[in-house]
Amino acid sequence: IRLSRRVLEAVRRENQPVMASSHGAGRAQLQLTIVDRARPRAVYCAPVSEPGPTVDVLYVDVPAQVGQGEMFEFIQAVSRHVALARRSLLLSEEKAERRALERQLALARDIQAKLTPKDTQFVRGIDVAVCYQPAMWVGGDYLDLWPLPDGRLAFTLGDVMGKGLPAALVMTNLQAAFRSISEFCPDLADTMRHVNRHLKRHLSAQMFVTLVFGAFDPKTSDIEYVNAGHILPCVLAGPEVQPLGEPCNPPLGLADVEFKQFRTPLRPNAGLLI
DSSP: OOOOHHHHHHHHHHOSOEEEESSOOTTOSEEOSSOOTTSOEEEEEEEOSOSSSSOOEEEEEEETTSOHHHHHHHHHHHHHHHHHHHHHHHHHHHHHHHHHHHHHHHHHHHHHHHHSOOOOOOSTTOOOOOOOOOSSSSOOEEEEEEEOTTSOEEEEEEEESSOHHHHHHHHHHHHHHHHHHHHHOOOHHHHHHHHHHHHHHHSOTTOOEEEEEEEEETTTTEEEEEEESOOOOEEEETTEEEEOSOOOBOOBTSOOOOOOOEEEEOOTTOEEEO
16 A cells, blocks of 8 residues: 555645545545556545644545445544544543542652651740642742751741742752751851752753741850842741841852851740741
8 A cells, every 4th residue: 555645645734534546536636646557546534633733544545446435425434433432542541641640749749748847846945837838739849947966946948940840859859958968067158059059050040949048046046047039038026027138149059159148136035937
């Protein structure tokens, strides 16, 4: 069987059944260009998929003496049945794939939820409240609390640009980076510098992270912090609400910079909202 490019292109272009003949008889719409006069042929071709750049077709090549009108109608009827069966199979496959993906996403959501600190009683006399709710199954919001080797309470809150799985992957990478680097690097600005270099090396060019990294010292009631382009935290002291610091550092992952670190006392009964 020689497939006719003219016939295939006509079906792809018009998304309609086409009949072609080597001798142009009957209801033939196209003339076959490759002809064997000893064996005249007729071609019936009908689409069985949705319109698009490519198309699946039912292609039938038969002797020209086969009844053209009846055969053309039969081919169209068969193609409609094939199209319905194909659509049903594709929908079943899509549903199965969607269920598998939803199971994976539910597992990823559970893992990410477990990375969010639940036990917040790290330092006596300090009350901590945590709220974490991804916009999608998983997200790029990063939130963590952990004790440092010198007795300070470290905290991070950040937002990876974008949503969904790519941002969530960066979020988990951030948690591992901050926890491991802060074990041997007590200076917050140095920790940010190391994390920033790591992100700049591995993030795609379209992604960055805004983040606040701080540490509370229970011995002095001081907070040290570095703000990398994030919304300013607020200090709540009675009826007063004051922004903490100023946006002087760029987000993480954009450029090699020396981050500026600040220190402020936290008075008794005051709160910090990030």
